[in-house]
Amino acid sequence: MVKAFGFVDHGGPEQQEFLDRPVLEPGPGQLAITVRAAGVNPADWKSRQGWFGRKRELPAVMGSEAAGVVDRVGPGVTGFTPGDEVFGIAPAGAFAEQTLLNAELSAVKPGKLGFDEAATLPVAAATADDAVRDVGVGTGGTLLILGISGGVGSAAAQIARSRGIRVIGTASDAKRAHVEALGAVQIRYGDGVADRIRAAAPDGVDGILDLVGGDDARAAAVTLADRSRLVSTADPTTAAELGGRFVTRSTTPETLAALAGLVAAGELDPHITARYPLTHAAEAIALVESGHARGKLVLEVG
Known part of the structure; x- marks a missing residue:
């Protein structure tokens, strides 16, 4: 089992809690990663509130963008191998010690880029x-x-x-x-x-x-x-x-790689204004939900 943070029902912050989740196996087109950092976004609390519908299986792990190290790759995945440092969209939730990424919405992290910086890129x-x-x-x-x-x-x-x-x-x-x-x-x-x-x-x-x-x-x-x-x-x-x-979304792995290159070159600053351990996920979400957050908030995992 791995530690994760999510919500048990749709509604306010009172529905949030820590969860124990089985280690996930990657399916076709997926990467299983050990999470090192996850970005915090308004979509996280909006999803808990039910803004995007209420079809998710509950309890649901929060967070949608993560950076970490590949453990295993799913069937049909090319261009990634175990041990790669990567970042991307996490459909199974990013606020967890281990999760899955969509390979088609992920990229290899440049060595000069921190996991925290990489975790700000897939969504924001x-x-x-x-x-x-x-x-x-x-x-x-x-x-x-x-x-x-x-x-x-x-x-x-x-x-x-x-x-x-x-x-x-x-x-x-x-x-x-x-x-x-x-x-x-x-x-x-x-x-x-x-x-x-x-x-x-x-x-x-x-x-x-x-x-x-x-x-x-x-x-x-x-x-x-x-x-x-x-x-x-x-x-x-x-x-x-x-x-x-x-907005029309058109993000590709090439787009993510280009954005990572801009950050590594010092041409794009993610403006990370606060970093929280996973144990303080509720505090990070509360600040974003308040509307008073500046720049980007990140959870550091492990």
């Missing part, structure tokens, strides 16, 4: 890469990121700037220094946000990456002339209402 950075590409703002244009200070927003800002795009983003005043460290201009949330966006971008914005949804997206959308350039990772219903769309 890969989503950011897909979203910046999907919005389609060109070099010299201005991209507005709603909710810029989190893991996806921090990565998206850096990826956009590396492509010659000017970035502005909404965040609380307490996160101004973090936003400016990304090379972006901070815009305060709340009443009058559209006026503050126009002040920072007098010619308007060329695209919006929405990581918040709801009324925040509605308030900001009035600054965008071409609503087809509004892409959301948070709220597909509101995005469609505003004339935008939900």
Whole structure:
């Protein structure tokens, strides 16, 4: 048995607990890994709440991105061997001492990259890469990121700037220094946000990456002339209402390898602001769920 952290029913944090889980055997297209680090994302608590449906077998292990060492490979898997240091998407849950990765959504970790850094890439950075590409703002244009200070927003800002795009983003005043460290201009949330966006971008914005949804997206959308350039990772219903769309995911092992190369080269900073042992998983989830987390939170396992 291995130690894992998950939820026994859909609902609030009171449904979370530590679990004992059998060692998992890799099926076709899977890698079995000893987990060394796992990224913490809003999707983790949203899954517990039932945002994505309630079809998962319970109890369910939380977490969706992990980095570790390959123990065994499943039938049909090529390009990976036991002992490889890897990172990728963990459909069986990442908050565990051992888990499975999808080989087609995994990559070998560069030696210069820490397990903690690698664990931030499969969800947050890969989503950011897909979203910046999907919005389609060109070099010299201005991209507005709603909710810029989190893991996806921090990565998206850096990826956009590396492509010659000017970035502005909404965040609380307490996160101004973090936003400016990304090379972006901070815009305060709340009443009058559209006026503050126009002040920072007098010619308007060329695209919006929405990581918040709801009324925040509605308030900001009035600054965008071409609503087809509004892409959301948070709220597909509101995005469609505003004339935008939900992000199109297109991550491949090659994409993950390229992102890892950027981090190893010092061109992309995952902005890990806190590391927790697996025994403190509930604290990490609570901080992300509160909406007050900056950058990326990581669980260190083993």
